[in-house]
Amino acid sequence: MHIKSQILIAITQATIITGIQAQYSPIQTYTGNAGKTLAETTPGNKPFNPVAAKNAPNIVYILLDDVGFGASSAFGGLIETPTFDSLANNGLRYTNFHTTAICSPTRASLLTGRNHHSVNVNTVIDLAVDAPGHNGYMPFEKATIAEIARENGYNTFAIGKWHVTPTPDLTGAGPFNRWPTGRGFDRFFGFMAGETDQYTPMLWENTSKIEPDLQGKHLTTVLVDKAIDYIAGQKSAAPDKPFFLYLTPGATHGPHQVDKQWIDKYKGRFDAGWDKYREEVLARQKKLGIVPASTTLPVRNTGIKPWDSLSAIEKKVFARFMEAYAGFLTHTDYEIGRLINYLKTINQLNNTLVVLIIGDNGASKEGGLTGHAIGINEYIDGSLFTQKYEDRIQEIEKLYDEIGSAKSGPNYPNGWAQAANTPFRYLKQDANSEGGTRNPLILFYPNGIKERGIRTQYSHINSVTPTAIDIAHLTVPAVINGYKQEPLEGVSLAYTIPNSQAAGQHHVQYFEISGSRAIYNDGWKAEVYHRNGTSFANDKWELYNLTDDFNEQKDLAVTNPGKLKELQALFESEAQKYNIYPLLGDTTVRSIEKLTKGPFDVRRQATLYPGVAQLPARSAPALYQHSFSIKADVDLTTNNEGVLLAVGGRFTGFSFFVQEGKLKVAHNNNGKLVYLESTRPLPTGKAILRYDLSYSPAKNLTDAAGTEALYINEVKVAERSITKSDATIMPYDEGLDVGKDNGSPVAPVYKSPFVFTGQLNKVIVEHLSKP
Template structure:
């Protein structure tokens, strides 16, 4: 596998970042036990340990966390998607059926890494939407150390491979700071992606803090991640076979885009033609047979908007079945790749003393496919086109791309009917912090040295429990001070008490949940919850009450029957919310404008100068371009009429914007979820020095199709093209791929060129101007 890095000033900054981002272990100078003499012959030499040493026999520790899977997807928890490796880990370990996450990715990861509640470590929702308030700003405090920071002080090597998504957006620039990147939070090495998702064939990857442009040579990203994890372990085990390691392995699967080699999709051809209603019935029966749910369990109603499968048209059934075939192939492929890692540990005789924590999903199955599903990437969800475009037209468009669904040419996510099926037997989905469907996920603990027989555990637990559990099982100490920061106590409740006692009374008595105003409070089997519609006042919210001991999948609202219990739990939520900095609640009629988000050096000033070599800066970390007026000025020198290439681009083949030179003309292209609009100069570019300018004047608009101002091209100060734009054109917020200067790294925004389409003239710099700042 080949990797190339960007050159020039950018790489120098990044290399400096590697040094500044890594903290040293606590390793004070020790007194010398030997006796120096005037000569070596007269000296008594005694070996001196200079670094922390793990306790004898300390286990290797692996966290495997998947993404957006759903409780009823994998065969390990009764699903119809074959996951033999997960089955084996579960059959030889412990299945936890009452384990919970936060309902969305960044908060779950922050809680897992720190053993604390997500607001307590300032990660209230996806890190990209952090707000500049205590409990909400996205900056995990150093006083609340990560499991990697703890384990490194206990003598472990520490590696993070895969999805990260807990570094604040303002810090995701070539200037850092890098202290909240993985290598700044206790990991010796990191290889993976920083955002919530990435393309599985054209990923945006970093190694430590250096941006790498990977040549995957046709490999799938999950395969590459497992290769990297094995290489880290191989090097460590060769150099220090008695030293334990910690691996945080978090592939992008099965978050969108659902992409996998066709052979894995073909494995499931026709397997789901009976639809999501039959799937739910079959999975519930399997879950009962495995002893995972009560024998008298029933299915809740379909989620709002989900149609009975039999009411769908032939075309809907065809494309919807394809979506789930692709998803199933993606999940099975992930299981296979995790199996390669497990087999490597077995082959190198490390598996028996390896504690594996397998979390099959960081939240419930995803609602980001809407009612129809999508094929052009997550921006269809982000910009709202998924919900505003004509449904029948969307189905027709998806059908026209049927053969490409799941391939590198598509960016799919399934419709919410399949999301609920993957969540069997629960109702509601990812982001729904009020529901078991949003927060209940499969947990497996596998440790052959300690767990000799498979079993099921039903004690209530939360993702903040995992790190305390692991530390207790491994017999490791939490330092009072890490890197000079006095440490706060962990907030999760260890599950170690359940390992050898399936009937042990539960110890996790109280737990709050909150994402974007949706919220819940659990206490000893009772749960009060409220679903909140974003953009509406909290005063209209209606609380519900459930007894999970008798109604585990929330079908019987007891609020009217037991108002005293509801009031008690509402008061408890209020207490917990103040304690953990949940307040103020977000998601009402107050709009989250860019002005109140945590902002970085590039999106908070009126003018930003960018130089060639800067590449793949995430859109929330780069100068903000969406739904506002801005100017791009390119200071260039053209020596040949054939000079061409990209001046500035952001995004990729599914969504983005690009400003470039081609065939002597100046061009700008918008890619709105695969729909392309362009503007071309009416005259040729001159040779010599020039200022090439793009200007967008935005007029606020309501619908994506509404007129929203104009865009213009200038050569020096002469206007050479202009057109009216829509709101869709002005919604420039691509997620998977970032901003590049002098190239279009990754996939091409426009089919008019092939990436990277480096600019062949001389580009001195780009200036982005925001007139309103």
């Protein structure tokens, strides 16, 4: 038999066995009678599409970003979250729930109910490596909850942060099969990267780029508005049809931006500092029953100073960082409250399963010891760690009044991150630790979960989708979209709902991010803290009994070597099973050659046309630390001006533009502006306007690193020496534009979008050395 026929028969048989139609929607058997006329015809009355079971619940996943275990008041924190409190008080709190320690892997695991290496998402999707378990391409054989829900007759909506589409696919060429609408969602509105500005975000609707101007609204408000719009449209058209909503705001990932009224709410409330915060929160957690009564606080993480030892200026700016963060989280709670109230208004809340996950990992370490006020690139380019501590504090103080506003891109210092993680040590990215991986989980479902209280059974982010499937009584088809499905890997928590004392069923779980790794087995945990950029030969295994040592303070590796060896062997077994190797994070540089390749990564030259807007920097032609040339093919008249090519925005970026009759370049290095301007005016008529960067490798950001020059029709009209900082062009929050500067302006000498008024035919980016 022909192979194609065999495959089709296998798919058909699998579909019949499950009783669920696959999305290829095969021709239905007609059960009516087709007469010669309409009067003689009886309809079949058989639905062509899957129909949900009667009274099937709506399902809402709400996943926040970078919120520590001890931040929200629902889990003992000092930041007010009345909506979360209400959901928790009228549902179940899970206190032994774990994420993967960083965003993309957590989301991939949540959506699929599998381990993150099992679906090829080993770390943030931007750094996917061309190897099994690491390449960023989630297999279609491991369906998302949206794909499963749609097969069960649900509408499916994704709103907010996505961050699991392979970066090479984030161009106008797609392919779009691993965008949200390609992975089971009927509609998508949100951003594709790990973070975005809360006032000028990089947004898409479905697969179309939309303008970033929110008319002064905060992004979380816009996201909740859109969720309500989608639900309103669906319930108006099909009131009995359930929906699945995946709501993932950018909050509270940096930048910590929110309207001033929310920041002012916390004015002075953190002046006592992070040490006092930890003490108060631990006491509240004990009172709530969130942690064992015997729990004590671990020592401060490395580098964090006692609050009382800080200078007056340090205390002032550090407290302001936390005020902005707290306002951001409380605002997020308010906006989620609007959604909950809307569901109540339209009589849908009682029949809605709400899964609230307060953080996709532990609190963020991306603010370093001082915090940062400009943006994420201070962390990415390393300036956060190389600039003198005292100089950073003084610069931040100058921006004190702007911290948290749209004029800043802040993230708090690590002292507050550990406080938000109370009572744990370590932070986001530290997959070895409970501080990096333990997050609050709340289940709320008035019609289906009558129980209240706390559940302490061990669980993981891969447990959520199996749990939702069980509670909602969904059927998982053997075949979805023509792909035979592989088993779920998470352990459903449905068994814990009626019995708080039920014996745990999740016996083994591995963790690994950038070399930091751990293995859990029935209360025991072996782990390695790996410092990124160092040899794995320096790694040291630790051993903890979490049953007796809730927050990992008593290392038993020396006193119980047998148990450690047993767990190390178990980790090796899991590593082989789920493609954890190769470990990343040692001294090996993750060069572009090792990353999953995109369409621009394999070409020496790229031709870009006007209309390209906010193409993510990692998806665009690389401008990072190498020699390259940009040529703009233009037709000029008098008084032309505008941007030829820009990447980034007001916090970090690069712009190649025309203004006041001159050809110009602007480098925005974390808010520090450097310009180059032609010595002669532009001609009229056809012209080639060129920018060359000649890069000489350098060690420090402030070191000399070559030259840059401007040319008009092959005539050099400007040149200067550059630093490594000038050549470090890979802004994260805003993408690459041709013929304008979308979003916020790279340089304050013009206003966005500063559209080029001449005729821009094309822009050619040529790589003169390897990125």
